[in-house]
């Protein structure tokens with residue numbers, strides 16, 4: 001799993017370990033204190049060499065079938081589109097889109113060459129469902145819409161060859177990703193039908209569903225887990 005040390009990644013790691021799975025936690029720096037059952041490996045998802053090395057290491061160390069969750073992501077902090085620098089735009093795209101593509105490619109090649117498997121990409125409701133308000137995050141929103149399109153594209157290419165690719169699109173989850181936007185929580189809350197933010201474990205359970213055999217007929221599915229935010 002990429003982005004394994006973040007809010008959602010850590011909760012998902014713990015959830016998968018509790019289900020009896022071994023987790024390789026891939027993140028920018030090696031986690032000095034990973035949850036029990038998680039083996040931490042460093043990688044920058046934007047760097048093809050890093051991603052290839054991490055995939056090779058996982059395959060060397062894994063004792064059973066391998067699946068992939070792409071959870072690494074970043075967001076710009078409320079930048080007006082007309083003021084956004086190319087560097088800011090590219091930085092978000094590099095992690096959120098290029099990173100997902102590189103990770104899917106490196107692991108997908110191995111899954112296709114083996115006995116298949118399952119990939120889940122973390123997109124966002126801020127892609128195909130809504131353009132969040134009032135924060136301005138055009139690069140993030142565009143990157144997440146692209147992750148969903150990439151997910152569907154890979155699903156069509158790889159599904160017939162035994163690799164299912166699906167996406168989870170969370171709504172608002174209180175994690176470090178939103179740390180800079182906490183002052184906006186009160187503005188978002190009235191829009192959430194369930195009137196609360198998601199717990200990380202609620203996102204983890206949705207990802208685990210798409211990753212495992214309970215979702216064996218899901219192919220290119222985008223599972224929106226947003227407490228109803230995008231309904232109104």
Ligand SMILES: NC(=O)c1ccc[n+]([C@@H]2O[C@H](COP(=O)([O-])OP(=O)(O)OC[C@H]3O[C@@H](n4cnc5c(N)ncnc54)[C@H](O)[C@@H]3O)[C@@H](O)[C@H]2O)c1
Pocket residue numbers: 002003004005006007008009026027028043044045046070071072073074095099122123124125169170171172173174175176177178
């Ligand atoms: N928190 C939310 O409300 C929310 C909503 C919708 C979607 N998401 C998505 O869920 C995913 C996880 O978000 P989170 O809330 O846990 O965020 P987080 O900031 O807590 O975790 C993100 C993780 O990604 C890692 N990361 C960043 N750049 C990386 C890189 N270049 N290479 C490897 N790892 C890198 C970070 O080190 C961090 O551990 C992201 O893709 C995010 O866009 C989050």
